[in-house]
Amino acid sequence: MTASTSRRSVLAAAGAATAAVSLAACSSESGGGESGSDSNSGEGGGDGGGGDAASGELGKAADIPEGGGKVFKDQKVVVTRPSANEYKAFDSTCTHQGCAVKEITGGNIVCPCHNSKFDINDGSPTGGPAKKPLAPKKVVVEGDSIKLA
Structure with a gap:
């Protein structure tokens, strides 16, 4: 040789x-990113769980910070609050390679796998390798609760 x-x-x-x-x-x-319970460092924090799956309730509307959001890991949804009385929801699966988004910071939903970023207003990609927006979901505020519609 x-x-x-x-x-x-x-x-x-x-x-x-x-x-x-x-x-x-x-x-x-x-398959969903890390299995830890840190759902949202930055604005909002949270445990990633909460809510009553049977009723579709995610949690308290007041727990979603204005200008930020919260990832509900068990329900595979991220809820954002672009303004005081406006709530948006998106599938928490990144459109790049299927990782679970993990945090909301600086007006963006962030995927930890390849640093794709999505706008909290409409789920459109704002950075990273993702080219498609996060799929929208419907949420409603009933009383002080936020629920999947």
């Missing part, structure tokens, strides 16, 4: 190992 063949073999093996690690990282996160 010559030195160039050996070097070529080593480089090919290193490239294959790098590709395998990259693919494993994407596929392990595409």
Whole structure:
């Protein structure tokens, strides 16, 4: 075996190992991201759960900060509050590779996998590799509760 063949073999093996690690990282996160309970660092915070799944209730409307939002991990929905009396909801699955969005900060819904960002007003992509908007969902405020419609 010559030195160039050996070097070529080593480089090919290193490239294959790098590709395998990259693919494993994407596929392990595409099932919903990390399993921790941090649903929204930045504006709003929250536990990611809450609400009564049977009634469609997500939580208290007052828990959604104006100019921010909250990810409801169990219901796979992100609710934003662009202004005082306006609530929007979107599917929490990133349109790039299916990771779960994790936080709302600076007027954007952020996916931790590849840093795609979506506008809190309409779910349109504002940065990162995602090209499609988050799918809209319907929510209503009834009393002090916010519910999936």
